[in-house]
Amino acid sequence: MNSAAATPNKAPRFGGWFSRAKSGIDALPMHLPVRLGGGGMTQTKATPMRVLGFDQALVWVTIALMAWGMVMVYSASIALPDSPRFARAGYSPAFFLTRHAASLAVACIAALLAFQIPMKTWERAAPWLFVVSLLLLVAVLIPQVGINVNGARRWLPLGFMRFQPSELAKLAMVLYAASYMVRKMDIKERFFRAVMPMGIAVVVVGMLVMAEPDMGAFMVIAIIAMGILFLGGVNARMFFVIAALVVTAFATIVASSPWRRERIFAYLDPWSEEHALGKGYQLSHSLIAIGRGEVFGVGLGGSVEKLHWLPEAHTDFLLAVIGEEFGLVGVLLVIGLFLWLTRRIMHIGRQAIALDRVFSGLVAQGVGVWIGFQAFINMGVNLGALPTKGLTLPLMSFGGSAILLNVVALAIVLRIDYENRLLMRGGRA
16 A cells, blocks of 8 residues: 655644535645644545554643543542441451452443544534433432432442433533534524523523522533533624523522522631531632642652542542642643643644534544543532532543543544544545
């Protein structure tokens, strides 16, 4: 097989080539540059088929985060069976590690299946997936169906795992919002015809999620919808009106809830006598853990705060354990990995839009907004920069549903990248 490599040539941006593109190899420019796995630029028609595939760097960063997360979940949960909360259950020290590893295995299998589905199929299924997520959000509120844990009804029993419908709602919102913007592309300058139906959908989802209650999930879902509306080209004036309404809605929710107001006060002064043993307890011990880690940490397994001092250390406050055991270096590495991951996902989305694949591009960028924003919120809470909010660290924290949907979402991004490469070498996506 000939593999004559061509000299890289300067070419206009993708949008200039593909705004008038037609399907088939004749519609492609002769010297379209393609970035292959971090290497240089290569002419499309000279690239062997075996070279093009998917973004391997994205896969390896994802695997690195999941592997590190599995180690930290074990470290953070190894002492939990000795606590009064789990003592009666007779859990082994590796109980949470085993469940987390099983969740990762199920997530990887689901990701392999999701990668096989073409984006055209995802686009057709988006409205139906959104309806299914709504039905599951309703089902979880039924007393005989949903599982009640500490006053929150967020899970459905599936035998081998507890499924959290709000996590599916995040993926469903990404797909539905992207398909909605593609369908409404010609009227996106008209507020009531373009934005209001999407706003109603977000309000419906928000009401169901807040009934659980789960304000953190509602925040992520609202930001996903707003991000896709903005990236889809909604008028800037309309976007700021939407943003103002969302901020007003969240402020009203917080103001009308005494225990949410108390969380804000505890965030402002977690060391006071009133809050240190109340709403500020988790935050204060998270800060103590990170402070103990200093620059290089106390070493893997050496955390003291995970020994029944820091609640939910293996879920919401996993970064605090990382900070204690790996220090500032470990925290900066986690931040750097998530920053690179988000940036790469957004790049794949921009590339798809440049290839005139608007739905695929908006889906990829929506996933980037989802993972980037949720990681930002979780890190901000752990570092004391944001009020306490029950959001896990994507790909790393313990949690079956969250891991499953995060990995499936990344598999869809890899599918988008695969179809981008396929199209750029003259094939059909």
